[in-house]
Amino acid sequence: MTENYKPKVIGFLCNWCSYAGADVAGTSRMKYPPNIRIIRVPCSGRVDPLFVLKCFQNGADGVLISGCHPGDCHYTDGNYHARRRFALLRDFLDYLGIDKKRLRVEWVSASEGQRFAEMVSDFTAELTKLGPRSKV
Amino acid sequence: MNLFFSKDDLSRWLDSLLLERTVVAPVRVQELTMFQPISKVGEIAFDYDYTTLSPKGWFLPPSETLFSVQRDDGQVELVPTLVERDAILFGLHPCDARGIALMDKPFLQEPGDALYRDRRSRTALIGLACRQVRPECFCTSMGSAPDDPSDVDILLTEVEDGYIVQVVTEKGKALLPQGLVEYKGEVPTPPKLQVVPVKEVISTIKELFNDPYWEQLADRCLHCNICAYVCPTCYCFDMRDYSDKGKVERVRSWESCQSSGFSLTAGGYDPRTTKGERLRQRFYHKFLYFPEQFQDVACVGCGRCVRDCPVNIDIREVISDLKQLMEAKSGS
């Protein structure tokens, strides 16, 4: 593993809960690693598995998908669909040799800034341990 | 005068060629045989019967970057893909060699495709005559033969303890080591093949353009690209520019007239919207348009399309059917 390896993480955060939660972390000056690049989506259900694969193809070491807690989706049921989709995709990618730890699905509400910061720190630490994606 | 290589001498010679050149030869890949660059002579499947893909991929790869354009500090640089080393294409059957000779016609015609031309001039072809043929082979109906040396630099024919060496070109002669003995033994008779009535069809195929035969045949066609991709003489490609972080690459990849959308033009017009029109194009290109331009039929009778078509669209059967249709039309 190269010494200067810093994991590249792409995070798809749903606008109503997770993105707001990340915002709370920011305004409260809670520290979390700058490795994550955030892409705001209307709902975790918007996230197409193709986005995840494209992230990995373009060099992401980890992908995070974060949405509202099940039951609290701003669009009622988008996150239920995301839950099914990514439960399957995670295991499928692992089967293809992309460690399932690299695809993280979390439910973060708009008030959970602390939790968001801790979660990103944890994810980054785990990815640092796993090493760069291209070297599995 | 024929020369002779013992099996060991042949291996040694190939070893020496490997030092300075890329050697592309038939290699076993799982259950398949494919032409690939080798690192050791031991990788060569000398007794192969056929490769899934023809060796045309050495001159026209399935996908390649033709050049890239980079911008650094306001300086724009065009970086072409260059041919690094001389190469040997070893072990190709006469049908495949003929396929390359046919592809030379569009690609080397002035001004010529630069990358193809460079690869072609820097690659020597060492052919391997066929001691056996398969039921789908019909090279003799297409102007070749199991022992045809026409399109290679050296033709090898396997005999009991080695190979007969037929030197065809000066390029081939220059490659051979000194001191090869003359071969005084018997030259094996090439195996016999079925006859496919191609000549009769070529002269009359124009009149069947609007025949309902094509839509009917196309009913079962899947319009995948298998026939065109395994074919030694199909060469259609697509070219796109892709940019990423200030670097633009021009990529050229195989494409085929069978895909829907292949002939779609900007503006939305597509001259081949039906399955029959697309399937007909394949046969007309091979048996009418290419001969009109280059005086040769674009088929070498290798049988790959016959073997690999998932729904058994058999070019030999199509030729027979067309002959029958023409006979019915002319009332004979």
Next chain:
Amino acid sequence: MDMELIQQIRDKARNLLEEGTVEGIIGYERASDGVTARPFFAYEPPAAERLIFDETCTHNLVKYLLDKKGKKMAVVVKPCDSRAINLLLNEGQIERDKVFIIGVGCPGIVETSWNYKSETLQKRCRSCQLSSPLVYDFLAGGEFERQAEEETYSDIAEAEAESLANRREFWQEQFGRCIRCYACRQVCPGCYCPVCFAEQLEPLWVGIRIAPEENELWQTMRSFHLAGRCVGCNECERVCPVDIPLSLLNRKLEKDVKELFAFQAGLDPEEPPPFATFKKEEKLEFGE
């Protein structure tokens, strides 16, 4: 060949054509090698005599219904093919009254290639739990019973048991051979998008480059688009010219969908597909 069964198919087909009930029959005939079968389209009653059915009839003819939309066609279906009919009915791609289904009980299809017919049953047939088609208008040969092995997904379990690094290497090698002929897509009844994601220009997902990374995206996403939809006919694997083991992708997803969502494609045309629905209480773990 079971001549009695074949005669029933021929008679029914001829009958349908003579009475004008259908515009054409999609069935099987003998291929040009004299050994295997190929799809055959009969439009006139005498052509019905060319129809056959035997253990080489591997093709999933249901795909062709999508080329003949608007026309009433008859199609010969095996049990696995009938699942494809249910899938397309479920997804609104075919209308039930526009297709006359000639069902055939199937003892299993053998492995074939050009001019060669083996004695070995295809992998998909060995653990196929169906004997008769699930939907038909006419059942040629009558009710049919066969014994099947239990479906244990042992091939998938074996693949899953390999280390992560081995799995990565294996799939890199397999995807490296892909030449993007798209035969897998073209033969699949579940692949019918007017513009496939692989052909989209905006957004550009795959592009025209044929290289391991692009191939991996193509293969992975095509399988994933078929999760909960693949009916297991395995024609994709059969037609692949470079022997990519596609069943190891599709069956993995089939197994997971079964375990996670208790769903299998093509068994019931009314059941909502697994990704169009959900259960609020279901616990899908994202742990290790």
